[in-house]
Amino acid sequence: MKRILLPFAPPILVALVGSLPGCSSGSEEEYNQCIDAVAASMTPPAPATAAGPFRAELLETDPAGAPEIVREKLREDMHQSVHAARANAIARKRCEALKPPARSVGLFGVSSAESSDDAASGPSQSAGGGASQVSGTNNQIAGVDEADFVKNDTKHIYVASGSHLRIVEAWPAATAHEIAKVALPGTAKKLFVDGDRALVYSAVSQNGQNGQSGRYGRPSYGGASECTYGYQCSFQGDGSATVISIFDIADRAAPKLLRTIESSSSLLAARRVGSTVHTVLSQQPPNGASYWSTYPEGLKSGAGEDAINAAYDELVRQNEARVAAIDVSRVLPVTKDSGGQAPGALLFRSSMPDGAAVTSVLSLDLGADPAVKMVSVISKPGAVFASSEAIYMAVPHGQQAGWGWYEGRAERELSTIHKFSIGTSPLATSYRTSGVVKGRVLNQFAMDEKDGKLRIATTTGHLPSPDAHNTLSVLEDQGQKLDVIGQLDHIAKSEDIRSVRFDGDRGYVVTFKKTDPLFVFDLSDPRAPRTLAELKIPGFSTYMHMMDASHLLTIGYDSEDHGSFAYFTGVLLQIFDVSDPQNPRLAHKEVIGTRGSSSEALTNHLAFTYFGPKQLLALPMTICEGGAGNGSYGANMTFSGLMVYGVTPGGGFEARGRVAHPNGQYGSYESSACMNWWTNASSEVRRSIIMDDFVFSVSNRRIKVNDLRALGDDVKEIPLEDGSSSQEL
DSSP, rough: OOOOOOOOOHHHHHHHTTSGGGGGGOOOHHHHHHHHHHHHHOOOOOOOOOOOTTTOOEEEGGGHHHHHHHHHHHHHHHHHHHHHHHHHHHHHTTTGGGOOOOOOTOOOTSOOEEEEEEEGGOBOOSSSOOOOOOOOBBSSSSSSSBBEEEEEEEEEEEEEEETEEEEEEEGGGGGOEEEEEEOOOEEEEEEEEEETEEEEEEEEEEEEEEGOOOOSSSOOOOOOOOOOSTSSSSOOOSOEEEEEEEOOOTTTSSSSEEEEEEEEEEEEEEETTOOOOOOOEOOOOOOOTOOOOOOTTOOOOOOOOHHHHHHHHHHHHHHHHHTTTTTOOOOOOOOTTTOOOEEEEEEEEEEOOOSSSSEEEEEEEEOOOOOOOEEEESSOOEEEHHHHHHHHEEEEEEOOOOOOOOGGGGOEEEEEEEEEOOOOSSGGEEEEEEEEEEEEESGGGEEEEETTTEEEEEEEEEETTTEEEEEEEEHHHHHOOOOEEEEEEEEEETOOEEEEEEEETTTEEEEESSSEEEEEEOOSSSTEEEEEEEEEESSEEEEHHHHTTTEEEEEEEEEESSOOEEEEEEEEEEEEOOOSSSSSSEEEEEEETTOOOOOOGOOOGGGGGGEEEGGGEEEEEEEEEEETTTOOOOSEEEEEEEEEEEEEEETEEEEEEEEEOOOOSSSSSGGGOOOOOOOOOSSSSEEEEEETTTEEEESSSEEEEEEETTSSSEEEEEEEEEEEEOOOO
């Protein structure tokens, strides 16, 4: 095993140490610069499959060789992670004279607080007798429908709830009632409805009984629930297997199961373009793939470099044995189709160290075409954005020591961008190419495609680091790779991104540390993006919606300035006039409640219903009031349910009324429901649908029907819990 023994000190290290008489401690910045300089001088061994650290290369792979390819990727990942840990340990040893005294950190940290109407999915047409004006799914891109647990047409509401598909005859609203309840395998997650077809996703356990391997011969790793706003969560699926059930719903009261497709992978994202559904699935790495250590047992504090190297040499030998023992025989997803169609499958691998998971795009037609196409890449999952012609996935990973991406410790972070081509036929699906950008994306809205070019906003580093900053990049598909052709770097230093929206040739980015700078960017020349304006106001937006070409409607949090940092407080609604992109202005604002108030719409755009034809905004909301201030949470939850506003660019926000949904978890309104951290936004109500003069508020437990002219007087209530009385098919 080659040891790291450098006969010289990097110039920056000499300068830093030499500038401090008596080798006294330095500033945190000097200490970090020293560590960077030493670590950067330690070049890690190049991965055997890598074409270089700054590009990702398309490599088509024989699926039969996938197990050993995955093992080799595990070995590479292990070597790189251990090398980075070794380099860091040695760097800290060489720079220990510069280490500043420890400083205390307060309870709340040191310096940080914490789509247009035509993009909404046009509801499927039902067989007459429906409402004349209805809202639909709040899709990011017009014509690209996003899967959700609630869908509707002009007459019916479809809900994937508990372990059932439920169909509610919603119109006329006064007689709304459930007309069908179909049992599903596992837990219902999401669905699509296209004419007389419904496709439902459900999650089933990977585990068998008594702890034995499950239906696909692999254990479940019990991953996180769905991540929609990636500030403090990862886009990785939930670790369950997935069942896709396709129904004929020509007779809404008697759905007929036509086909099931089972996959050992978990659902990550799904889009529908016309009658073709594209499902992004994530197959977890082999069991034990991340069980190696990056810190040697028994390595004592203050050990010298020889002892550090010897300990890491032994650690590598131990980890090699662990990798060799991993069972890689079942690394590829298992897919079973009741229609007898074996999905055409292609497998690719990236030259980047993107992990040993397998991410797939499975495409099928809801109509008569039985074809299924599946394309996979050996890569861990990431945030997914889709246009009508392509699916992009941004896979984040930290850069290993010595890769030298740019300068500074905070910039050892980048994302691989995988591009899949899609179309109106399943057979059009293919793995197109990949590329690399610095930083990480917040969510799907940080990406957008125009004229075949990807625009992407990323953050590098984490608050409260002064090195944190943001980047806006434009990538062009050049066949073999996605190349960065235009870039604005070091945007909003010492801040991070809280929301992004692209609209035509403009880009809007909100960053935050103490205030909310709304940046406006000109992207008309993709090779030379430029900043048009920066508007600083208190608080920050977590979602931006295009009311029209000249106005942004946003939801986020207000903030309370405390000098070097700010606390988030109540929910903040704002309208920005961006008709003059060089002089954006805040036109209207509305603050709801105090700290602890929350709405699923803050972190999931599918919960945000802006209905342009009636100029109405419907939002799930939990309102907290009271509290002692100074960062304390509200003392009392005063409302849980749906809030409805009239919203116009000229008049701002006009409260129209509320629909109460008492929080079932806490019973009566209790202060314990107000302990909501800003990234864990939640609410009892999850979705809303507007049909003519009625609004339907949807929670996990029930649907309530209210007349928009008399909000609060429930017209109907339809239970959704599995124990409720309904027709069993």
